[in-house]
Amino acid sequence: MQHPNSVLIVEDAENIIRDREQDKFLPNQAVANLLNLSDGLLGDAMHQQIICTFNCDVKGVDPALLREGRLVIEHKFDKLSVENARRMCVELGIPGNGEDIHESITLAEIYARKNAAVEASENNLEDGQTTMKKKRQQKKKKQQPDSFFGFYS
Numbered sequence: 001m002q003h004p005n006s007v008l009i010v011e012d013a014e015n016i017i018r019d020r021e022q023d024k025f026l027p028n029q030a031v032a033n034l035l036n037l038s039d040g041l042l043g044d045a046m047h048q049q050i051i052c053t054f055n056c057d058v059k060g061v062d063p064a065l066l067r068e069g070r071l072v073i074e075h076k077f078d079k080l081s082v083e084n085a086r087r088m089c090v091e092l093g094i095p096g097n098g099e100d101i102h103e104s105i106t107l108a109e110i111y112a113r114k115n116a117a118v119e120a121s122e123n124n125l126e127d128g129q130t131t132m133k134k135k136r137q138q139k140k141k142k143q144q145p146d147s148f149f150g151f152y153s
Contacts, residue, residue: 005047008037013052019062031062038070079104089113 010016016030038050049072058066058074065071080088085105089098092114 004045007049007051010050010052012054014054014056014060017052017054017061017065018056019060020064021062022060031064035064035070077107079106080110085110 016034018031020031034050034052037046037048054061081104082101085101086098088107088110089096089101092110094110094113094117098110098113
């Protein structure tokens, strides 16, 4: 109530926007709560907008949320064209700049490439650190007198 005219963003909202008719065994008050927030008494008092992001088919969304007058805008993010996917790879600094992309792909697939590149880079760094650590240990061993026995980590 302290923040009227604000925007509520619900990410990964699949579980709270799904059709109540499909949930025969698990009662779900989430849709009713969203409806109350958007156009119930609470919604009228707060003038709040709600944005929900989800990765499921719109057919699974509760029809009450899709009724005219409730749903202000719907935007679907389709696969990116080859050109845009490559541009995104360049922008994100993905090795190879997406030159191996030859068909439309999703934004999630591009970020999976980004995450794989970061992970590979971190593994290479760790391998490099391990190699340096082993070299330091070998150098220490050579510096120790023959009679010294020690453990190195």
